[in-house]
Amino acid sequence: xxxxxxxxxxxxxxxxxxxxxxxxxxxxxxxxxxxxxxxxxxxxxxxxxxxxxxxxxxxxxxxxxxxxxxxxxxxxxxxxxxxxxxxxxxxxxxxxxxxxxxxxxxxxxxxxxxxxxxxxxxxxxxxxxxxxxxxxxxxxxxxxxxxxxxxxxxxxxxxxxxxxxxxxxxxxxxxxxxxxxxxxxxxxxxxxxxxxxxxxxxxxxxxxxxxxxxxxxxxxxxxxxxxxxxxxxxxxxxxxxxxxxxxxxxxxxxxxxxxxxxxxxxxxxxxxxxxxxxxxxxxxxxxxxxxxxxxxxxxxxxxxxxxxxxxxxxxxxxxxxxxxxxxxxxxxxxxxxxxxxxxxxxxxxxxxxxxxxxxxxxxxxxxxxxxxxxxxxxxxxxxxxxxxxxxxxxxxxxxxxxxxxxxxxxxxxxxxxxxxxxxxxxxxxxxxxx
Ligand SMILES: [Zn+2]
Numbered sequence: 001x002x003x004x005x006x007x008x009x010x011x012x013x014x015x016x017x018x019x020x021x022x023x024x025x026x027x028x029x030x031x032x033x034x035x036x037x038x039x040x041x042x043x044x045x046x047x048x049x050x051x052x053x054x055x056x057x058x059x060x061x062x063x064x065x066x067x068x069x070x071x072x073x074x075x076x077x078x079x080x081x082x083x084x085x086x087x088x089x090x091x092x093x094x095x096x097x098x099x100x101x102x103x104x105x106x107x108x109x110x111x112x113x114x115x116x117x118x119x120x121x122x123x124x125x126x127x128x129x130x131x132x133x134x135x136x137x138x139x140x141x142x143x144x145x146x147x148x149x150x151x152x153x154x155x156x157x158x159x160x161x162x163x164x165x166x167x168x169x170x171x172x173x174x175x176x177x178x179x180x181x182x183x184x185x186x187x188x189x190x191x192x193x194x195x196x197x198x199x200x201x202x203x204x205x206x207x208x209x210x211x212x213x214x215x216x217x218x219x220x221x222x223x224x225x226x227x228x229x230x231x232x233x234x235x236x237x238x239x240x241x242x243x244x245x246x247x248x249x250x251x252x253x254x255x256x257x258x259x260x261x262x263x264x265x266x267x268x269x270x271x272x273x274x275x276x277x278x279x280x281x282x283x284x285x286x287x288x289x290x291x292x293x294x295x296x297x298x299x300x301x302x303x304x305x306x307x308x309x310x311x312x313x314x315x316x317x318x319x320x321x322x323x324x325x326x327x328x329x330x331x332x333x334x335x336x337x338x339x340x341x342x343x344x345x346x347x348x349x350x351x352x353x354x355x356x357x358x359x360x361x362x363x364x365x366x367x368x369x370x371x372x373x374x375x376x377x378x379x380x381x382x383x384x385x386x387x388x389x390x391x392x393x394x395x396x397x398x399x400x401x402x403x404x405x406x407x408x409x410x411x412x413x414x415x416x417x418x419x420x421x422x423x424x425x426x427x428x429x430x431x432x433x434x
Contacts, residue, residue, distance in 0.1 A: 002041060002042060002043055003020060003021060003022035003027075003038040003039065003041070003042035003043070003422075004020070004021040004022075004042055004043050004045060004379075004419070004422060004424070005018060005019070005020050005021075005033060005034065005039050005042040005043070005044050005045065006018065006019040006020075006021070006045045006047045006052065006381075006383070007034075007044060007045065007046055007047050007048070008046070008047045008048045009047025009048075009050045009051070009052040009383055010047075010050065010051050010052065011051075011052050011053075011373040012051070012052075012053065012348075012349040012350045012353060012373070013051045013348065013349035013386070014349075016047070016048070017029055017030045017033075018030060018031075018033035018034055019033060019047075019052065019373070019381075020032075020033040020034075020036050020038060020039055020042065021379040021381075021419060021422040022038045022042075022422060023422065024378060024379055024421035024422045024423075025376060025377060025378055025379050025421075025422065026373070026374065026375055026376065026377050026378075026379050026381075027375065028375060029374070029375055045383075045417065047383060049385065049387065050383045050384060050385055050386075050416055051349055051383070051384045051385075051386050052373055052381055052382070052383055052384070053085075053349065053352065053353045053356075053357060053373070053381070053382050053384065054087075054353055054357040054358065054369070054370055054371055054372070054373060054380060054381060054382075055085065055086060055087025055088065055357065055369060055380035055381055055382050055418060055419070055420065056084065056085045056086040056087065056088075056333070056334065056356045056357050056382060057086065057087070057088045057089070057356070057357050057360040057361045057364065057366065057369050057370050058081065058086055058088070058089040058090065058305055058306050058308070058330065058333070058360065059090045059150070059179070059231075059257060059303060059305045059360040059363060059364055060090065060092065060154070060179070060233060060234070060257060060259075060305035060306060060307050060308075061077065061081070061089040061090060061091055061092065061306060061307075061308045061330065062077075062091070062092045062094065062307075062308055062309045062310065062326070063077040063078075063089075063091045063092075063095075063108070063120070064077070064095065064310055065077075065095065065108070065111060066095050066096060066097065066104070066107065066108075067095045067096025067097065068095070068096065068312070069400075070312045070400070071310045071311055071312045071315070071400060071401050072310035072399055072400050072401060073400065074091075074108065074111040074112050074115055074120060075111075075115045075117075076398060076399055076400045077089070077091075077308070077310070077330070077399065078112065078115045078116075078117040078118045078120065078431075079117055079398040079426075079431035079434070080308070080328075080330040080331050080397060080398040080399045081117065081118040081330045082117040082118050082418050082420070082425035082426035082431050082432070083330075083331050083398050083415060083418070083426045083429065083430075083431055084330040084331040084332070084333055084334060084415060085334050085382035085384065085415040085418050086118055086330060086382075086418070087118055087119060087369055087380040087381075087382070087418065087419075087420045087425070088118060088119040088120075088121065088361065088364075088366060088369045088380075089118055089119075089120055089121070089330075090121045090122075090123050090150055090364055091108055091112070091120055091121070091122050091123060092123050092152060092154045092155070093105075093122065093123050093124055093125040093130065093152065093153075093154070094125075094130060094153075094154060094155040095108070098125050098128075098129050098130050099122050099123070099124060099125055100124065100125035100127070100128055100129060100130070100136035100137070100141075101136070101137060101140065101141070102137070102140045102141055102143075102144035102146075104122075105122040105124055105141050105144055105146040105148050106144050106145050106146050108120060108122040108146070109121070109122050109144075109145060109146035110145075116420075116425075117420070117425045117426070117431055117432065117433075118420065118425065119366075119369065119420070121146070121148075121149075121150075121364060121366070122141075122146045122148055123148065123150045123151065123152050123154070123179065124136060124138060124141035124142075124148040124150070124151045124152075125151065125152070125153055126138070126151045126152060126153045126158050126163070126167045126178060127153055127158065127163060127167075130153040130155065130156055132153065132156060132157075132158060132159060132160055132163065133163075134163075135163065135166055135167060135170065136151075138151055138167070138170050138171060138176065139170070139173070139174070142171075142174045142176060143174075148176070149174070149175065149176045149177065149364060149365035150176065150177055150179050150231070150363075150364055150365075151167065151171060151176060151177070151178055151179065152178065152179035152180070152181065152233065153181065154179065154181045154233055155181060155280075156181060156183075156185075157180065157181050157182060157183040157184065157185060157215060158178070158180060159183075159184065159185050159215070161218065161222065164178070164180070164218075164219060164222055165222050165225070165226060168222060168223055168226045168228035168229075168230065169226050169228065171228065171229070172226070172227070172228050172229075175229070175365065176229070176365075177229045177230070177231050177255075177363060177364075177365075178228070178229070178230055178231065179231040179232075179233050180215065180216075180219055180230065180231070180232055180233060181233050181234070182212045182213075182215035182216045182219070182232055182233070182235075182240070182281075183207075183211055183212060183215065183280070183281065184210075184211040184212075184214050184215050187208055187210065187211035187214070188207050188208070188211045190205045191205050191206060191207035191211075191282075192204040192205045192206075192207070192278070192282075192320065192321060193205075193206065193207060193267060193270045193278070193282045193283070194206065194207055194209075194267040194270075194282040194283060194284050194285065195207055195208040195209070196267060196285060198267045198268060198270060198271065199267070199270075201271075202270060202271065202273070204270065204320070207280075207281065207282050209236075209237040209238075209239050209240070209284070209288075210239070212235070212236060212237055212239075212240050212281055213237060213239040213240050213243050216232055216235070216240050216243045216244065217243045217247075219232075219254075220243065220244070220247035220252045220254055223252055223253060223254060224247075224250075224251075224252050228253070229253045229254075229255075230252070230253065230254045230255075231254070231255045231256070231257070231363055232244065232254065232255070232256040232257065233257060233305070233307070234257060234258065234259050234262065234281055234305070234307050235256045235257065235258055235262075235292070235295075235301060236258075236259075236262050236281040236282070236284050236288065236292070237281075237284055237288050237291075238287055238288050238290075238291035238292075240256075241291050241292065241294075241295040241300055241301065244256050244295075244300055244301070245295070245300045248300065255302040255303070255359070255363050256300070256301045256302055256303075257301065257302065257303045257304065257305035257360075258292050258295070258296055258301045258303075258304060258305075259304070259305060259306060259307045259329065260304060260306060260329055260332060260333045260336035260337060260340075261279060261283065261307075261327055261329070261336075261405055262281075262283065262284065262288075262289065262292055263289065263292055263293055263296070263304070263336060263337070263340040263341070264289070264336050264339065264340050264406075265277065265283045265289075265405060266283055266284065266285055266286050266288075266289055267282065267283045267284060267285060269283055269405070270282075270283070270320075273319070273320045274320075275316055275317065275318065275319070275320050275323030276316065276327070276403050276404070276405050276407070277405055278320060278323050278324075278325045278326075279307075279309075279325050279326055279327050279405075280325035280326070282325075293340060293341060293344075293346055294346070296341060296346070296347070296355060297341065297346040297347055297351070301355075302355065302359045302363065303355050303356070303359045303360045303363065304333060304337055304355050304356050305360065306329030306330055306333045307326070307327070307329060308327075308328055308329040308330045308399075309325070309326025309327055309328070309329070309403075310326070310328055310399050310400060310401035310403065311323075311324045311326055311401055311403050312400075312401060313401070313402070316401070316403045326403065327403055327404065327405045328394070328397060328399050328401060328402070328403055328404045328405075330399070331397050331398065331399070332392060332404060332406050332411060333356070334352075334356065334382075334384070334413060334415060335390070335411035335412055335413045335414070336406070336411065337352060337355070337356060338352070338386070338411075338412045338413040339411055339412050339413075341355075342413075343412065357369070357370040358370040358371075368380070378421060379419055379421055379422035380419065380420055380421065381418070381419045382415060382417070382418050382419075383415070383416040383417040383418075383419075384413055384414065384415060384416060385413065385414045385416050386412075386413055388412075388413065388414035389410050389411060389412045389413070389414070390410070390411060390414055391408065391409070391410050391411075392404055392406040392407055392408065392409050392410075392411060393407065393408075394407050398431060416428065
């Protein structure tokens with residue numbers, strides 16, 4: 001593989017410099033990059049005007065394989081990830097069969113490695129079949145070739161307090177983390193959207209904020225009691241922000257994520273009953289959106305995770321009540337973060353790198369992603385044109401599904417190229433190998 005010389009790109013939007021990539025790492029920067037002997041026959045990439053960040057890391061992706069290859073595959077999801085600037089994604093276990101054994105997580109891990117566009121790290125189910133009845137073989141998944149460190153029943157909440165306690169205790173042995181989909185099931189039976197003024201107007205069954213907040217509060221207390229590590233998936237309400245802030249203040253080892261759609265869209269989108277806006281947890285109010293943005297800026301919320309949830313058209317393009325909840329996210333996440341956080345001045349590029357790369361890598365236990373743009377570090381990078389904008393079209397996305405809630409929206413910032421260990425995985429909107 002030849003070396004790559006990126007000329008004049010700006011790490012974290014700061015001083016532009018040259019970067020020389022070879023052997024999977026950044027071997028030289030600045031003046032030393034062009035004078036290095038490896039630069040002589042390097043492929044030259046013009047980075048003028050571009051921002052370079054460490055490759056993005058998504059802690060919450062649904063790749064649908066095995067089982068729903070009509071909605072997404074590891075290959076199509078990996079292409080979407082590379083095009084979105086990601087070099088690593090964590091794949092949720094709500095597949096068919098469930099990723100609750102060493103065999104299934106190894107299968108997903110190998111599929112990701114064979115595609116080679118992004119590092120795929122399987123998340124293991126907490127309970128057998130995600131049924132919430134008995135613990136899955138967490139240690140077997142942790143010691144498998146996939147080296148699972150994140151466990152979740154995402155899609156469903158581990159609502160049984162004793163099971164949650166046992167899971168938190170169990171993963172301590174290998175520094176694992178339980179990623180909880182916080183949803184009190186009894187409080188959300190039949191829920192269709194956020195419980196509030198809009199749901200009352202539309203006559204749809206409400207999903208009250210307290211159903212999320214109560215579980216997060218309980219789990220923070222359990223985590224304290226056990227001395228373990230908790231991650232809160234897709235935190236969506238202002239009240240949840242308060243609960244996590246209080247827990248962090250008293251020393252709970254808890255991290256939290258927010259999705260791009262919860263940073264941009266509100267429950268008003270449900271007016272019109274277009275099921276593309278149906279998601280779980282649901283879109284909340286403008287006050288919640290403001291609180292989530294501020295919490296991400298303040299560090300109460302640690303990361304942005306996409307909850308990329310492809311659905312085949314027969315599951316999504318149906319009446320609201322029967323539609324599957326979920327939205328695409330991998331190819332739009334960075335642009336939404338630029339629009340909601342960078343442009344309003346809530347985060348700078350260092351902050352974007354922190355919430356979309358460094359912190360998710362750390363929470364997921366990765367040591368070769370989310371690293372600084374510096375000599376000797378893995379060449380996992382994304383080149384971004386911060387001045388470009390683009391109009392989202394679900395049909396044009398690499399995902400096999402097209403359920404983007406940002407259809408027709410003009411979003412700022414474009415991924416120009418993504419590099420995984422020095423190899424270009426996507427450039428100019430085209431994934432490598434296609
Ligand atoms: Zn979830």
